[in-house]
Amino acid sequence: MYYNSRAVIIKSVDYAENDKILTVFTEAEGKVKAVAKGVKKAGSSLRICVQPFCHSFLHFRRGKDMEQITQGKLLDFYGEVRDDINCALQAMYIMEILDHAVMLKDPHPELYENLLKVLALLNGRGYNPLFIRYFEIQLLIVLGYAPTWDRCVACGRKKTGSTHFNIEGGGMVCGNCRAGFNNTFILSEESLGILRLLSKTAVPVLARIKASEAALRQLENFLEKYMQYHLGKDFKMKNTIKNLQKIIPM
Ligand SMILES: [Zn+2]
Known part of the structure; x- marks a missing residue:
């Protein structure tokens, strides 16, 4: 029901008041769709690791139509890419x-x-x-x-x-x-x-x-x-x- 993987965000779309629907390229499962709940709230611990140009270690809960990202840890941030x-x-x-x-x-x-x-x-x-x-x-x-x-x-x-x-x-x-x-x-x-x-x-x-x-x-x-x-x-x-x-x- 759960799995972990290193991942890079391909696409991010706002959803509901505080959520985002993400397309994620994971090492373990390939491309997946996932919801990150509450990620737009100030203080969300997920916020930093689901940004573009980030390399993160993410925990997923499997879902019928899409996964849910429950936790994450930032591994690398390609900040220079974003600035140029x-x-x-x-x-x-x-x-x-x-x-x-x-x-x-x-x-x-x-x-x-x-x-x-x-x-x-x-x-x-x-x-x-x-x-x-x-x-x-x-x-x-x-x-x-x-x-x-x-x-x-x-x-x-x-x-x-x-x-x-x-x-x-x-x-x-x-x-x-x-x-x-x-x-x-x-x-x-x-x-x-x-x-x-x-x-x-x-x-x-x-x-x-x-x-x-x-x-x-x-x-x-x-x-x-x-x-x-x-x-x-x-x-x-x-x-x-x-x-x-x-x-x-x-
Ligand atoms: Zn020939």
């Missing part, structure tokens, strides 16, 4: 992807670890687009949408030397098969190298990867199209960020 508008928006974008792409009660401890690592990087080192690209790729891999980099998705030939990627097929297409696909995304050698690296690299290496502005733009554009097709959604936060970037230099 670009970091904050990017972290909100990550939460939006999680909210959409991960099913309820489908645990992904590996993705949970990656989320913590990316939040810690944003918090400690500030915004780097590769941190976000890394999270996108790792999420796609964990959810079974890993792009195929090392062989042609049509004929299976390895070491094709091609930089043509077929979004629908989820991988590279070689020179012989290319004609059969009217919709390929042509990646630069640089972008392809970075994508391969982000697919298998460990987090500590991330901050040392160098990328040109052109490659960063291409990677963002490519992954946006890939996720649109395979996750079936445009992410609102992405457009919010783009619109803001036109007004405020970030």
